[in-house]
Amino acid sequence: MRPTGEELAARLADSDPARRLEFDDGFRERVWRVVAARRAQPAGRTRRWWRPQLRVVTLAVPLALVLAGGAGAAVSGLIRIGAPATPFHFASPQPLSLGPAPVERGAVHLLAVVAPDPQGGPPWGLRIVTTTRGYGCIEVGRVLDGSFGGLGEDGSFNDDGEFHAVPPVDAENAAACAPLDRSGRLFYNVASAVGTASGTFFVPGGCVSSRAFAPVLLRMLERHPADSDLCPPASNRTLIYGLLGPDAESIAYTLDGQRHVQATTGPQGAYLIVGSGARSADPELGDLPFAAGTLPVDTPITEVRYRGGVVCRLVGAGQNGRTPNCLPGGHPVGYAAPPTTAAGRRR
Amino acid sequence: MRSDPGPFEATFDAHWQAVSRYAARRVAPEAVQDVVSETFLVAWRRYDELNGEPLPWLLGIARRVAANQRRAGARRRALLERLHGAAASERRSDLVPGDRRLAAAWALLNERDREALMLVAWDGLDHRDAATVMGCSTSAFTVRVHRARRRLARLLGRDEKGAIEIPARAGSLT
Numbered sequence: 001m002r003p004t005g006e007e008l009a010a011r012l013a014d015s016d017p018a019r020r021l022e023f024d025d026g027f028r029e030r031v032w033r034v035v036a037a038r039r040a041q042p043a044g045r046t047r048r049w050w051r052p053q054l055r056v057v058t059l060a061v062p063l064a065l066v067l068a069g070g071a072g073a074a075v076s077g078l079i080r081i082g083a084p085a086t087p088f089h090f091a092s093p094q095p096l097s098l099g100p101a102p103v104e105r106g107a108v109h110l111l112a113v114v115a116p117d118p119q120g121g122p123p124w125g126l127r128i129v130t131t132t133r134g135y136g137c138i139e140v141g142r143v144l145d146g147s148f149g150g151l152g153e154d155g156s157f158n159d160d161g162e163f164h165a166v167p168p169v170d171a172e173n174a175a176a177c178a179p180l181d182r183s184g185r186l187f188y189n190v191a192s193a194v195g196t197a198s199g200t201f202f203v204p205g206g207c208v209s210s211r212a213f214a215p216v217l218l219r220m221l222e223r224h225p226a227d228s229d230l231c232p233p234a235s236n237r238t239l240i241y242g243l244l245g246p247d248a249e250s251i252a253y254t255l256d257g258q259r260h261v262q263a264t265t266g267p268q269g270a271y272l273i274v275g276s277g278a279r280s281a282d283p284e285l286g287d288l289p290f291a292a293g294t295l296p297v298d299t300p301i302t303e304v305r306y307r308g309g310v311v312c313r314l315v316g317a318g319q320n321g322r323t324p325n326c327l328p329g330g331h332p333v334g335y336a337a338p339p340t341t342a343a344g345r346r347r
Numbered sequence: 348m349r350s351d352p353g354p355f356e357a358t359f360d361a362h363w364q365a366v367s368r369y370a371a372r373r374v375a376p377e378a379v380q381d382v383v384s385e386t387f388l389v390a391w392r393r394y395d396e397l398n399g400e401p402l403p404w405l406l407g408i409a410r411r412v413a414a415n416q417r418r419a420g421a422r423r424r425a426l427l428e429r430l431h432g433a434a435a436s437e438r439r440s441d442l443v444p445g446d447r448r449l450a451a452a453w454a455l456l457n458e459r460d461r462e463a464l465m466l467v468a469w470d471g472l473d474h475r476d477a478a479t480v481m482g483c484s485t486s487a488f489t490v491r492v493h494r495a496r497r498r499l500a501r502l503l504g505r506d507e508k509g510a511i512e513i514p515a516r517a518g519s520l521t
Contacts, residue, residue, distance in 0.1 A: 003503055003504070005500075008500055009468060011449050012449070012464065012469070013468060013469070014446065015446050015453075016372070016468070016469045017371065017372055018369075018372045018469065019469075021367075021368060021371055023363075023368075028363055031363060031367075031387065032359065034384040035359070035387045035388050035391065158412065158416075159415050
C-alpha cells in the first residue's frame with residue numbers, strides 16, 4: 001500500500017542525516033578563517049584571453065595547425081585570475097632527489113618561450129628556479145599575464161575555470177633539475193613528461209597524471225590523500241622542453257607525422273613542445289627520458305641548428321648526444337643561470 | 348530593482364549553518380568543511396551578482412561545489428583502486444539508519460529526484476527557492492518534485508508488497 005503524502009514527508013524527515021547535526025562555533029571559525037584568508041589574497045582580476053568555449057571544435061583542429069599557432073582560431077572568452085595556489089611542501093620522508101631545498105630569493109625567472117595548448121587557452125611556458133643547494137630547475141606550466149601557474153579545470157582548483165599562480169616550492173622534487181656548473185650555468189637540453197592540461201603539478205587541489213608521476217603520487221597520497229587527484233586521460237599533455245644554450249637557433253621535430261621547426265628563445269636557447277595525449281613507448285611509465293646532457297636525444301626532436309651553420313641531426317633513438325661534430329665550436333652549450341650565492345650552496 | 352544584500356559577513360553569519368547542513372546531506376563528513384568554505388568563497392567573489400534571497404543562491408553554489416567534490420572523490424577512488432589494486436572504500440552520507448524500506452526505495456531514485464525531495468523535505472525550501480537552487484523555473488520544479496514523490500511512493504508501495512529486494516545495508520543518500 002502506498003504511503004500518503006504526509007506519511008512520506010514524515011518518513012523522509014525522520015531519515016534526514018543532518019537533522020540532529022550541530023555545527024559549533026569552532027566549525028564556523030574554521031570556515032570563516034579559510035574564506036577570510038583567501039579573500040585577502042589578490043583575486044578577481046579579469047582579463048580577456050583566447051580560450052575555446054567549444055572544446056569539441058578545437059579538438060578537431062589538427063595538432064600541426066595548433067602548434068603552428070592555430071590556437072588563435074579559438075573563440076574569445078574570459079579567464080579570471082584566482083587566488084594563488086597554496087604553497088605545497090612534499091611531506092614524504094623519502095623525497096625524490098635530495099630533499100626539499102629552498103628556492104633562492106629572487107632566483108625565479110619566467111622565460112620568454114611559450115607554446116600553445118592543443119585546446120587553446122593561456123599558453124604553456126617555462127620557469128627556471130635556482131635553489132640554495134646550487135641546483136637549477138625547469139618548471140613547465142601555463143602562463144597568463146606574466147604569471148606562471150595552472151588552470152582550474154579537470155578537477156584542479158574545484159574546476160573554477162580561473163588561472164592560479166603557482167609558487168615555486170620544493171622545486172628539486174617537482175621539476176627537472178640539474179646541478180649548476182661552476183659558472184652557474186644550467187645544462188638541461190631535454191626534459192619530457194606527461195603533464196595535464198590544467199598545467200598544475202603537485203599543487204593542493206590540482207589534478208596530476210598518474211602515468212607520469214605514479215611514484216610521487218603514492219608518496220603524496222600517504223600524507224595528502226585529499227590534495228591529489230587523477231586527471232582524466234583526455235587532458236594528458238606531452239611536454240618536451242629544454243635549454244640549448246645561447247648558440248642554438250632552432251629545433252626541428254616530428255609529431256603526429258608532421259615536421260615542425262621551432263626557433264629557440266632567449267639566451268637560454270629555450271624550446272617547448274606541447275602535444276595532446278600521452279606519447280610514450282612505455283604506457284605505464286608515461287615519461288619520455290629526462291636528460292641533462294648535451295643534446296636532446298630519444299625525443300621527437302630530429303635536428304638542432306646552432307649559430308654558424310652547425311646542424312646536429314638526431315636520427316633514431318640512442319644517440320649519445322656527445323657527437324663532437326654536433327657542437328658549436330668554441331662556445332659553451334647551456335644556459336647561464338643567475339649566480340647562486342656561495343653561502344647558499346650546500347653541495 | 349536590486350535589493351542590497353548587506354555586508355558579506357552578515358550573510359555568512361545568517362546562513363553558514365544552513366549551508367553546512369546542506370553540505371552534510373550530500374558529501375562525506377570529511378568534505379563538509381571544504382564544501383562550505385568553497386561555497387562562501389565563490390559567493391564572496393560573485394557577491395555583486397546576488398539579487399534576491401541569499402539562501403537559495405548560496406545553496407545553488409553549494410550544489411555545484413558539492414557536485415565537483417563528488418566528482419573529484421570518484422576520480423580519487425578510481426586512482427586509489429589503480430594504485431593499490433583494490434577497490435577503495437566509498438564514503439558517502441547515508442540515510443539515518445532505521446527505515447530500511449525507505450532507504451531501499453531511495454537508492455532506486457535518480458539523482459535529480461533525490462535532490463528535489465531533499466531540498467523540500469530536508470532543507471525546508473519552498474518550491475520557488477528550491478527552483479532557484481536547481482536552476483529551473485518554479486513550475487518545472489513543482490512538476491519535478493511531484494513526480495519524484497510519486498515515484499518514491501510507488502517504490503515504497505511495491506516494496507511493501509515484496510517486489511523490491513532490500514539490501515542488507517541501507518541505501519546511500521547521495
